[in-house]
Amino acid sequence: MLRRPLGNTGTTVSAIGLGCMGMSEFYGPGNDEQSLETLAAAVDQGIDFLDTADMYGLGRNEELLGRFLKGRRERIVLATKFGIVRNPDDPAARRIDNSPQYVRQACDASLRRLGIETIDLYYAHRRDPSVPIEDAVGAMSELVRAGKVRYLGLSEVAPETLRRAHGVHPITAIQTEYSLWSRDPERQMLATCRELGVTFVAYSPLGRAFLTGAVGSDESFAPGDFRRTNPRFQGDALRTNLRLVQGLAEFAAKRGATSAQIALAWLLSKHPNVVPIPGTKRPRYAVENAAAAQIELDSGEIAALDELFDPSAVAGDRYAPAGMANLESA
Numbered sequence: 001m002l003r004r005p006l007g008n009t010g011t012t013v014s015a016i017g018l019g020c021m022g023m024s025e026f027y028g029p030g031n032d033e034q035s036l037e038t039l040a041a042a043v044d045q046g047i048d049f050l051d052t053a054d055m056y057g058l059g060r061n062e063e064l065l066g067r068f069l070k071g072r073r074e075r076i077v078l079a080t081k082f083g084i085v086r087n088p089d090d091p092a093a094r095r096i097d098n099s100p101q102y103v104r105q106a107c108d109a110s111l112r113r114l115g116i117e118t119i120d121l122y123y124a125h126r127r128d129p130s131v132p133i134e135d136a137v138g139a140m141s142e143l144v145r146a147g148k149v150r151y152l153g154l155s156e157v158a159p160e161t162l163r164r165a166h167g168v169h170p171i172t173a174i175q176t177e178y179s180l181w182s183r184d185p186e187r188q189m190l191a192t193c194r195e196l197g198v199t200f201v202a203y204s205p206l207g208r209a210f211l212t213g214a215v216g217s218d219e220s221f222a223p224g225d226f227r228r229t230n231p232r233f234q235g236d237a238l239r240t241n242l243r244l245v246q247g248l249a250e251f252a253a254k255r256g257a258t259s260a261q262i263a264l265a266w267l268l269s270k271h272p273n274v275v276p277i278p279g280t281k282r283p284r285y286a287v288e289n290a291a292a293a294q295i296e297l298d299s300g301e302i303a304a305l306d307e308l309f310d311p312s313a314v315a316g317d318r319y320a321p322a323g324m325a326n327l328e329s330a
């Protein structure tokens with residue numbers, strides 16, 4: 001497995017990580033035993049960068065990772081996140097909290113659920129506009145000094161926020177949606193990360209399964225599936241976007257690869273500091289996705305994919321309005 005630097009830390013991670021969110025929520029029902037097999041299959045392929053968050057499955061995803069980490073802790077770079085606060089009685093409702101008091105409390109709760117002493121990479125999941133970023137990162141840096149966290153990250157923030165945060169404590173990684181159909185980070189964030197030596201972790205790199213070709217025009221997602229309310233998966237937008245996926249499938253067939261593998265290879269070939277974290281709860285997809293690290297695209301192929309997925313050709317926002325309101329512009 002190809003490896004990439006983790007920020008300026010001197011350590012590296014597998015160039016393809018594993019997103020664990022869907023194992024516990026958001027993309028239909030999960031199965032913990034199968035998810036544990038998926039985690040083991042990913043590690044067998046050389047993947048050692050695992051991504052979770054305290055809000056996935058209201059803590060159940062961290063608990064699942066805790067089960068997996070037993071006996072393997074030292075071989076894994078474990079990333080988790082805090083800051084999106086949910087109400088167990090009303091899981092759809094959420095607020096953002098980056099206050100120093102909440103940061104400390106959330107970290108202790110994550111450590112408990114994960115059953116570990118130190119989180120390798122701890123992200124603020126969303127920016128809380130009521131707390132200056134300097135205060136939030138200041139509180140996060142105290143966790144580093146206390147030995148509860150190794151490295152710090154931020155998710156879905158603007159380049160200017162990254163610069164301010166980096167002035168308080170080195171930021172090791174930015175995690176933001178980036179894929180063929182979500183290209184906002186190309187405007188400024190990728191260049192800012194490269195300049196500062198920050199790893200760019202690309203979430204939803206398979207477009208929440210859309211880019212793999214697994215989603216059809218008459219798709220009816222299970223109750224509670226996030227994609228039921230995502231604008232890109234609705235009606236006319238879905239039909240428009242499916243034309244792009246058809247082009248990707250044809251490109252992949254010519255290269256003797258799957259669409260998922262080309263979507264991941266495009267991310268890796270495009271920027272040297274990008275690490276995609278495709279999500280899956282199936283061992284065979286974990287194996288297929290890991291193999292994408294062996295595919296190199298030349299500049300002509302990258303340009304062809306860039307053009308096929310020109311941002312003006314993609315229909316629909318990345319989130320419904322309430323979710324869009326919590327994103328800073330990349």
Ligand SMILES: NC(=O)c1ccc[n+]([C@@H]2O[C@H](COP(=O)([O-])OP(=O)(O)OC[C@H]3O[C@@H](n4cnc5c(N)ncnc54)[C@H](OP(=O)(O)O)[C@@H]3O)[C@@H](O)[C@H]2O)c1
Nearest residue numbers: 019020021203204205206207208209212260278279280281
């Ligand atoms: N920071 C943030 O705000 C944020 C937001 C969203 C996600 N994330 C992180 O990023 C990770 C990845 O993103 P994601 O899970 O949202 O989306 P994704 O990786 O783009 O897509 C995941 C979906 O693709 C399917 N899939 C995976 N590999 C496949 C393959 N080879 N062929 C066909 N289908 C395949 C999965 O199916 P199965 O589930 O059936 O295997 C799942 O439905 C998450 O797990 C989470 O850790 C972070």
